[in-house]
Every structure is written in C-alpha cells, then in structure tokens.
Amino acid sequence: MTTPPRVAVDDRVPAPAGSVLAIRGGRPLRGRVDVKGAKNLATKAMVATLLGETASTLRDVPDLSDVAVVRSLLEVHGVTVTEGDEPGSLVLDPSEVESAHYEEIDAHAGASRIPILFCGPLLHRLGQAFIPDLGGCRIGDRPIDFHLDALRKFGAVVEKQPSGIRLSAPNGLKGANIHLPYPSVGATEQVLLTAVRAQGVTELRNAAIEPEIMDLIAVLQKMGAIISYEPNRVILIEGVETLRGYDHRAIFDRNEAASWACAALATDGEIFVAGAKQQEMLTFLNVFRKAGGWFDVQEDGILFRREGELKPVIVETDVHPGFMTDWQQPLIVALTQAKGRSIVHETVYENRFGFTQALVKMGADIEVYPHGLQDGPRRVPRRELEQAAVITGPTPLHAADIVVPDLRGGYSHVIAALAAEGESQVSGVDILSRGYEKFLDKLSALGADFDVVR
Numbered sequence: 284m285t286t287p288p289r290v291a292v293d294d295r296v297p298a299p300a301g302s303v304l305a306i307r308g309g310r311p312l313r314g315r316v317d318v319k320g321a322k323n324l325a326t327k328a329m330v331a332t333l334l335g336e337t338a339s340t341l342r343d344v345p346d347l348s349d350v351a352v353v354r355s356l357l358e359v360h361g362v363t364v365t366e367g368d369e370p371g372s373l374v375l376d377p378s379e380v381e382s383a384h385y386e387e388i389d390a391h392a393g394a395s396r397i398p399i400l401f402c403g404p405l406l407h408r409l410g411q412a413f414i415p416d417l418g419g420c421r422i423g424d425r426p427i428d429f430h431l432d433a434l435r436k437f438g439a440v441v442e443k444q445p446s447g448i449r450l451s452a453p454n455g456l457k458g459a460n461i462h463l464p465y466p467s468v469g470a471t472e473q474v475l476l477t478a479v480r481a482q483g484v485t486e487l488r489n490a491a492i493e494p495e496i497m498d499l500i501a502v503l504q505k506m507g508a509i510i511s512y513e514p515n516r517v518i519l520i521e522g523v524e525t526l527r528g529y530d531h532r533a534i535f536d537r538n539e540a541a542s543w544a545c546a547a548l549a550t551d552g553e554i555f556v557a558g559a560k561q562q563e564m565l566t567f568l569n570v571f572r573k574a575g576g577w578f579d580v581q582e583d584g585i586l587f588r589r590e591g592e593l594k595p596v597i598v599e600t601d602v603h604p605g606f607m608t609d610w611q612q613p614l615i616v617a618l619t620q621a622k623g624r625s626i627v628h629e630t631v632y633e634n635r636f637g638f639t640q641a642l643v644k645m646g647a648d649i650e651v652y653p654h655g656l657q658d659g660p661r662r663v664p665r666r667e668l669e670q671a672a673v674i675t676g677p678t679p680l681h682a683a684d685i686v687v688p689d690l691r692g693g694y695s696h697v698i699a700a701l702a703a704e705g706e707s708q709v710s711g712v713d714i715l716s717r718g719y720e721k722f723l724d725k726l727s728a729l730g731a732d733f734d735v736v737r
C-alpha cells in the first residue's frame with residue numbers, strides 16, 4: 284500500500300510551505316482555539332451524499348487535506364460541490380453521478396484512507412467501483428480485510444488489481460448478517476454505507492460505536508435510512524430503495540479537542556477549547572483529571588489547565604467508550620513531566636509508539652515494549668499486536684531537530700518542542716494539515732514562539 288509523499292529534510296527537495304518550524308519552547312500556551320467538525324465524521328458524511336437523490340448540506344466542515352481529497356474524488360465522480368450559506372458549509376449535489384476515468388481516480392492514490400468507503404455508495408449508484416490504493420498514517424498494517432469480507436457478504440464481486448480494487452455487483456446488493464472480528468470504525472462505516480440501500484435487512488454484530496459513527500447514523504437517518512442500535516454492539520439496518528439529501532452539522536472533533544487539552548497540560552498553560560463537549564470526552568476527561576489536569580465544562584466549550592503537579596497514570600487505549608488510540612500521543616508528552624512511572628498500553632494499532640523516539644531525543648525517559656507488558660490483570664483484553672510504553676518522569680525536555688512521523692505523533696512533537704527549553708527544528712509539520720485545521724494560526728493565537736523556516 285502506498286503512503287502520502289513525505290517531506291524530506293533536504294535542501295534539494297522543496298518542502299511545502301509551513302513544513303519546517305523553528306520552535307522556541309518553555310512558554311505556556313494560553314488562549315482560545317475553536318474546534319470545528321470532526322475529520323472522522325465530515326469525510327464520511329461527504330461520501331454518504333453519493334447515496335442521495337438530492338443535494339446535501341454539511342456544516343462545520345473542517346478545512347483539512349483529507350476533506351480536500353474526498354471532495355476531489357467526489358467531484359471526479361460527478362458530484363458538484365459548492366460553498367454553502369455559512370462559512371465552513373458545503374453543498375454536495377449527486378444528481379449527475381457518473382463513472383470516473385481510471386486516471387482521475389488513480390490521481391488520489393496514497394492520499395487518504397477514506398476512498399475505501401466509496402465502495403457501497405458507488406456500487407449502488409453505478410453498479411461498479413474502482414478504489415485507488417489507500418494512504419493514511421503509517422501506524423500499523425491497516426488491512427482492509429473486514430471491509431472486503433463484508434462487501435462480499437452483500438454480494439459484491441471484489442477484484443484486487445495492482446493499483447487498486449475493482450468491484451461490481453452483478454446481482455445487486457442484498458442485506459447480510461455480518462459479525463466483525465473487531466469493532467473496526469472503518470468497517471462499521473462500510474457496512475452502514477452499503478446496507479442502507481441494500482435489499483433486505485442487515486444485522487451487524489461487534490460494531491464500532493464511536494460518537495462519529497452515531498453521527499453518521501444520524502446523517503443516514505436524515506436521508507431516509509432505517510437504522511436501529513441494539514445493546515451489545517448490534518446495529519440493524521433495513522434497506523430502503525431511495526435516499527434523499529441531508530442538512531447536518533458535523534459533530535465536533537474530539538481528537539483535536541483532546542490534543543489541545545494535552546498541550547495545556549504539557550506546557551503548563553491554559554486553553555479554552557471552544558466547541559468541545561463533555562459527553563463525547565468523558566473517558567478522556569477522567570484520565571486528564573487523574574494526570575493532574577483541571578477542566579471546566581462551559582456552555583460553549585471546555586477550559587483546560589493543570590492543577591498542581593502532574594501525576595502518573597496507567598492507560599489502555601481501546602475502542603469507544605474506551606480511551607482512544609488518537610489521544611495517547613499528546614498525553615505522553617505531558618506524562619514525561621509527571622512524577623513517577625506511567626504506562627500506556629496501545630491495543631488498537633501495532634506501530635503507534637514510533638513518535639516516542641523523538642521525545643527520548645529531547646530528554647524523555649520512555650521505554651517501549653514492542654510486544655506489550657505481561658503485567659497484572661487489565662480492563663482491556665490483550666491483543667496480539669499490543670505494545671506498551673513506560674514513561675518515567677519528570678524529565679526536563681530540551682530542544683532537538685526532529686521529523687514528524689504521522690498526524691498524532693507529529694502533533695505531540697510540536698507540543699514537546701513547545702514545552703522544551705531552547706530552539707527545536709521540527710520538519711514535516713505540513714502533515715498536520717490532515718487533522719488540525721489552521722494549525723499554525725492556532726499556535727500563534729496561543730502565544731507559541733515559532734518561525735516558519737520553509
């Protein structure tokens with residue numbers, strides 16, 4: 284599988300603007316940031332528009348590169364995308380959906396993981412689909428076997444080709460009984476986006492129930508779908524013949540909100556995250572508090588800061604309602620300043636501690652156990668791919684020259700540089716535009732001291 288082009292720290296290769304920052308740390312971040320719609324909902328709600336007969340309006344769409352990739356892939360399939368009646372809203376009109384040329388689709392190869400979700404909607408609309416090679420962060424193997432197995436159960440014929448996947452549905456798509464081996468977010472979305480217009484009833488067991496999935500269900504219900512959520516991760520979908528467009532405001536980005544909360548903790552600052560809501564962040568807020576954080580839930584957002592000394596915590600990442608895998612990276616930066624030994628068990632992806640090497644270079648004491656720790660009983664059952672990081676603090680962080688590895692790891696590097704004494708050079712920061720809207724503007728607004736080197 285190909286991955287997005289990386290920024291080389293090499294003068295011969297022109298780096299995209301804003302990709303290399305000189306960051307002078309040791310100054311607390313203080314102020315307000317606005318968090319808009321979640322990347323991990325907005326992109327999927329955009330794909331859902333393919334299923335409707337009429338135009339949809341999506342509100343609070345973040346200005347991110349993943350959104351741009353999905354918009355472009357929709358446009359090559361004939362969806363007309365225009366600005367809506369308020370800033371950040373998009374109107375997506377699918378009335379002229381058509382097959383796209385191979386070259387136009389292939390131009391999106393390696394840019395994002397969302398294109399895999401085009402399968403069901405395109406099969407319903409066109410009877411066939413071609414999906415380019417996927418991109419996304421390099422945090423593990425990230426297979427798509429659950430997706431393809433589910434599509435075959437609906438009656439799709441899946442043909443793997445050297446540059447992507449070709450699908451057809453010679454006999455249409457029919458409701459199916461599907462039991463996911465793991466509550467995968469993407470595979471659950473795949474099933475939802477396919478089942479809503481498949482003939483008959485689909486029963487999905489062991490489904491992911493992340494708030495972004497519940498918001499996608501809300502979008503699909505607005506379109507005319509019949510979906511019920513049963514106890515124990517069971518979702519029932521009664522297929523309908525036609526769906527219409529929707530008008531929907533995307534759920535807030537709780538990953539971005541948690542990232543800024545950890546930035547306040549790590550830099551001993553105070554950040555008001557406008558748009559953050561408590562319900563979707565309950566698990567994060569518990570850990571934040573146990574680690575020595577203080578927060579105040581307000582009408583229009585949440586205020587985050589430290590309360591005294593930081594304290595060590597033991598965390599296991601998990602599917603919702605557990606502690607999200609996307610939250611551990613910025614939290615670990617803060618834990619380097621906690622007095623004592625913290626342990627983070629990563630149970631979702633098999634390669635999500637690579638970013639800690641840069642923190643060690645900056646003075647952190649972090650030991651990674653690639654096969655996990657065989658320690659006492661745990662809330663989350665051990666998985667084959669599990670790893671653990673043991674963080675011992677407090678250790679002062681000092682400046683270093685570092686290259687960011689992926690979206691969430693990259694964010695944690697920037698925060699570490701802001702917490703460290705001295706001037707760090709952080710390269711590859713443009714990758715953050717995949718998940719953090721107006722990232723550099725927000726850093727400036729919070730009083731960060733940095734220059735864009737190139």
Ligand code: EPZ
Nearest residue numbers: 323425426427428429430467468469470608609631632690
């Ligand atoms: C989504 O990825 C998010 N991405 C991720 O956020 C997030 O970390 C992840 O869910 C978990 O919450 C988007 O929504 C675009 P999964 P997804 O399918 O759907 C294995 C970020 O930084 N698996 O729930 O790709 C997989 O390898 C990103 O915003 C299979 O084995 O995640 C992993 O171990 C990074 N076969 C586990 O399941 C499959 O067919 C969970 O993956 C599919 C998944």
